[in-house]
Amino acid sequence: QMNLVESGGGVVQPGRSLRLSCAASGLTFSTSAMHWVRQAPGKGLEWVASIWYDGSHESYADSLKGRFTISRDNSNNMLYLQMNSLRAEDTAVYYCARFSSFVSAFDYWGQGVLVTVSS
């Protein structure tokens, strides 16, 4: 079992920055690839970013490159998403999720955190 809890969401003005956190407990976080997935209000799921178990490789959705940075702290079982130059279209619920290489799918999800970009 793995429990994921996101935090750090809220209302932010366009152009500002925000950092999301995801605290993991249970299964060994340090051996898990982790992702961020977002969902705009009333819309579908959109993959945002991923990071390998050891932090050695990151991937991003093309539309977000250069503005968002994913990172992790395995010593504290934490995942982060640094979001810069935020835009109204970044308004969404952001989920952290574990990607299991065994099933090649997301087997654990956090409850999500809402980010609203508005002036």
Next chain:
Amino acid sequence: EIVLTQSPGTLSLSPGERATLSCRASQSVNSMYLAWYQQKPGQAPRLLIYVTSTRATGIPDRFSGSGSGTDFTLTISRLEPEDSAVYYCQHYGSSPLTFGGGTKVEI
């Protein structure tokens, strides 16, 4: 980028009926990397099916997946009221990871 197109957008059925949800890929995908998720309002998605046809832990056997190449299907054999949700297919294996647009099942 592999685009996943789900149809229909909405499916309205009665309890006990069979639901057939389609996920079509813009190019052939490895069936090892095709999964389905269920999302209920206000909740995070839940993994239903992985590797095209394997049910995740705790998923009832009325849920089944099939397909290959570009065409994949999620079937709910006997709908229960609690199956009302949006269902997403997802592909992994080439960057970027992609989700379909979802099918809403109303019961």
